[in-house]
Amino acid sequence: MTAQHYDVIIIGTGAGGGTLAYRLAFSGKKILILERGTFLPIEKENWSALEVYQRERYHTQERWHDTNGKTFRPATGYWVGGNTKVYGAALLRLRERDFEQVEHKEGISPEWALKYRDFEPYYDRAEELYDVHGQSGIDPTEPPRSLPYPYPAVRHEPRMQELANLLTQVGLHPFNLPLGLKLNEVDRSLENCIRCNTCDGFPCLTRGKADAEVNCIQPIRDRTNVTLLVAAKVTRLHTSPSGREIARVEAEIDGEHQFFTSDIVVVACGAINSAALLLRSRNDRHPSGLANSSGQVGRNLMKHNCTAMVQLSTKLNSDVYQKTICISDFYWGELSFPYPMGLVQNTGNVLADMLPAEAPALLAPLFNVSSTAQKIVGGRAGKP
Ligand SMILES: Cc1cc2nc3c(=O)[nH]c(=O)nc-3n(C[C@H](O)[C@H](O)[C@H](O)COP(=O)(O)OP(=O)(O)OC[C@H]3O[C@@H](n4cnc5c(N)ncnc54)[C@H](O)[C@@H]3O)c2cc1C
Numbered sequence: 001m002t003a004q005h006y007d008v009i010i011i012g013t014g015a016g017g018g019t020l021a022y023r024l025a026f027s028g029k030k031i032l033i034l035e036r037g038t039f040l041p042i043e044k045e046n047w048s049a050l051e052v053y054q055r056e057r058y059h060t061q062e063r064w065h066d067t068n069g070k071t072f073r074p075a076t077g078y079w080v081g082g083n084t085k086v087y088g089a090a091l092l093r094l095r096e097r098d099f100e101q102v103e104h105k106e107g108i109s110p111e112w113a114l115k116y117r118d119f120e121p122y123y124d125r126a127e128e129l130y131d132v133h134g135q136s137g138i139d140p141t142e143p144p145r146s147l148p149y150p151y152p153a154v155r156h157e158p159r160m161q162e163l164a165n166l167l168t169q170v171g172l173h174p175f176n177l178p179l180g181l182k183l184n185e186v187d188r189s190l191e192n193c194i195r196c197n198t199c200d201g202f203p204c205l206t207r208g209k210a211d212a213e214v215n216c217i218q219p220i221r222d223r224t225n226v227t228l229l230v231a232a233k234v235t236r237l238h239t240s241p242s243g244r245e246i247a248r249v250e251a252e253i254d255g256e257h258q259f260f261t262s263d264i265v266v267v268a269c270g271a272i273n274s275a276a277l278l279l280r281s282r283n284d285r286h287p288s289g290l291a292n293s294s295g296q297v298g299r300n301l302m303k304h305n306c307t308a309m310v311q312l313s314t315k316l317n318s319d320v321y322q323k324t325i326c327i328s329d330f331y332w333g334e335l336s337f338p339y340p341m342g343l344v345q346n347t348g349n350v351l352a353d354m355l356p357a358e359a360p361a362l363l364a365p366l367f368n369v370s371s372t373a374q375k376i377v378g379g380r381a382g383k384p
Contacts (some may be wrong), residue, residue, distance in 0.1 A: 003259040003261045004260050005262065006030045006227075006263075008032070008263065008264045008266065009033075009034060009260055009264070009266065010032070011234045012268035012270065013037075013081060013082055013212060013216075013217050013228075013268075014083055014084055014268065015083070018080075018215075018216035018217050020266060021220060021226070022215070022217070022219065022220055025223050029225060030225050031225060031227070032227045035229070035230050036078050038230045038231050039079070039230065040079040040203050043205075045057055046198075046203040046204065046205040047205050048353075049202075049351040053353060053358060056075070058077045059075055059076060059077050060074065062074065076272075080230060081213030083270065085211055086202060088199065089130075089179050089209050090177050090178065091127065091180045092178055092326075092343065093116075093145075095141050095331070096116040099114065099115045102340060104339050120145065120146060121146070129210075129215060131181060131182055131183075133153055133176075133179050134149035134153050135175065136149060138174075138175035139173065139326070140328060151183075153176035154176060154183060154321075155176075156324045156325065157320065158319065160319055160322050167325075167327065172329045174325050175327075176324055176325075177323060177324050179323070180211075180215075181193045181210060182209070183195065193209070196320060197320050197321065197351065198348075200348025202348075232258075233251060233252045233253075235280070236250040236280060237290060238250060239281075239285060241285075243285025246262075271301055272298075275297050276298065278290045278291055278298075279297060320349075323345065323346055323348045326343055327344040329344075330344065
């Protein structure tokens with residue numbers, strides 16, 4: 001069967017693939033988007049902590065293997081929009097020094113070939129595309145920017161404002177976390193975001209979160225130069241006999257293997273699946289997998305390296321959407337630990353039904369305390 005030819009094939013519709021698809025859609029190029037997932041259903045369960053966290057309703061059923069061969073179910077999902085369907089929409093720029101050689105406690109992060117100034121104009125466009133709300137001039141590590149944030153900062157609710165004030169009093173510089181939300185705080189009827197307590201980690205039932213499906217893929221679906229195939233899992237990239245270019249892209253669709261060709265192929269399947277696809281595409285010319293002369297493809301994988309701290313308080317926190325505070329004072333370390341420590345943000349809401357999945361060790365002692373205390377842990381009444 002003759003393969004169908006395109007100018008560009010984009011594999012994956014997450015933050016990478018979705019954003020690129022949106023940008024290229026207006027170039028008039030003939031674009032094929034291959035996405036292994038389908039559209040995430042809009043249903044009441046989107047906002048159920050029980051369904052999302054304990055029953056992992058939106059995670060793949062796939063089983064992966066760890067380095068010891070033990071199988072586990074990965075906390076990832078295959079949907080149009082990729083992991084942005086459940087992300088927290090905290091959208092921050094890297095800092096200028098991030099692109100230089102940086103010494104971490106565990107080793108050196110090498111200098112990048114590109115610098116912050118190379119990315120700066122694209123950050124402007126990305127913030128516009130993803131409805132980013134923020135306020136510059138407060139974050140002490142903030143990099144220079146040529147344009148202000150496209151939308152005003154998401155305001156703190158009363159308890160978060162109180163916390164921000166207390167943090168300022170102890171000499172820190174809390175700033176409003178830049179967030180990609182479809183939120184208009186002057187006239188709430190104009191936008192979809194309702195500032196609820198099921199945002200970070202949840203799909204958005206009102207489509208008020210700026211994600212790659214809502215902001216990038218939906219707006220280009222009716223374009224005649226764009227073809228989106230969902231439930232289309234790319235299984236292999238075939239190279240030409242010279243091994244210099246991708247001759248065909250093989251995808252499994254409806255149980256059949258179909259082939260596509262294009263001038264440019266973009267692999268945007270996420271960090272792990274992009275590496276898996278390149279390694280799975282090994283051939284005689286590339287016995288260690290494609291683009292892997294370094295032998296590093298699939299190694300050194302990054303992960304959300306974070307610690308969550310939950311504080312019990314006797315003071316009731318009535319805030320609903322509380323993920324608005326960010327602190328960068330420890331980004332580059334401090335006197336007693338002169339290595340980068342990243343940002344401190346508040347988590348999304350901690351709901352009672354999330355705890356068995358996220359912090360079973362924390363939950364055990366909670367079973368012995370009154371339901372009132374459990375409510376305080378959640379910040380609000382324990383239900384979403
Ligand atoms: C709970 C959670 C909260 C997060 N919060 C934030 C946050 O607040 N701020 C932030 O900046 N980041 C956040 N992130 C991280 C962010 O979502 C990811 O960094 C980002 O989505 C990565 O984009 P990507 O395009 O590389 O991959 P993904 O978004 O994972 O997209 C990859 C896409 O490729 C598809 N795919 C995979 N394999 C194939 C294949 N073989 N064939 C076809 N399609 C394939 C997948 O289905 C998916 O659609 C969060 C992530 C999670 C899980």
